[in-house]
Amino acid sequence: MGDGANIVKARDLSIHYRSNGSKTGFLAVRGITLDVTQGEILGLVGESGSGKSTLAETIAGLAGGGGLGDGVPEICGGSLEVYGTKVRGIGRRKRDRLTVRIGFLPQDAAERLSPTLTVADNVAEPIYMRDRRFNVREATAAVATVIDAMRLPLGLMNKLPYELSSGQRQRVALARALILEPTLLVADEPTRGVDASVRDGVLDSLRDFQARRDFSAIIVSSDLTVVSRIAHRVAVLQHGVVVGLGPIDDILTDPYDPYLKGLAKARSLGKKKLVWPEPVGSVEV
DSSP: SOOOOOOOEEEEEEEEEEEOSSSSSEEEEEEEEEEEEOOOOEEEETTTSSSSHHHHHHTTTTTTTTTTTTTSSEEEEEEETTTTOTTTTOOHHHHHHHHHHHEEOOTHHHHHHOOOOOOHHHHHHHHHOTTTTTHHHHHHHHHHHHHTTTTOOOGGSOOGGSSSSSHHHHHHHHHHHHHOOEEEEEEESTTTOOOOOHHHHHHHHHHHHHHHOEEEEEEEESHHHHHHHHEEOOOOOTTTTHHHEEEEEHTSSSSSHHHHHHHHHHHTOOHHHHHHHHSSOOOOO
């Protein structure tokens, strides 16, 4: 990990979704406090609806203090600072300056790749969205560097997405998220749709690239084995609350929380899915 400087600082953070212009809405994140330090990989894990994706999107700059419309996460309590910038109530210009430093990989990133653009053009697109006059030779070199870092053959650069496997498309989406050299990567389900046989390769390429560049990362997953493989620390969320925070072995050793006890049991048995006693529900691990 890096030098310990806080990149993300959340204090008693609550996030909700408004509906139909109402003042209240669904509360997705409830009073979370956590930090992400320079060079650290933090894993966010929990069942569907636990609030992990909402928290990730908010940190990535896709939320704020209002005015973003229905269906968009909104900070409604506490505080969030990213690179020392207060996110709650942030204006558009300040948001734009902040998000330049953040790479975001949404859950459906591989499906969002343009089917009519080559791999190289898909990866390079964020460069030209920022600067239409950017030098083509320099952009091509940058694309080749990040494609290679994702352990993809450079011969794929001229292919179209449909010609690639699901694992290759996911790596291309990761390359696109990293092309602007962000100092913070937020990746929501980075192995989504990837076969288990190639999942570790995707994670290893991301981990190795992060180690070389020393950027911070937040990795969201419903799969405990994913965050166990790549994250320095893990935050376990349930119903919008952090029920465990720390190195994965520490929080699953003699856990006090019933949810964590279930995770520890599932992990020890090597199960992919554990059915929880009511009213906790079920969770994919």
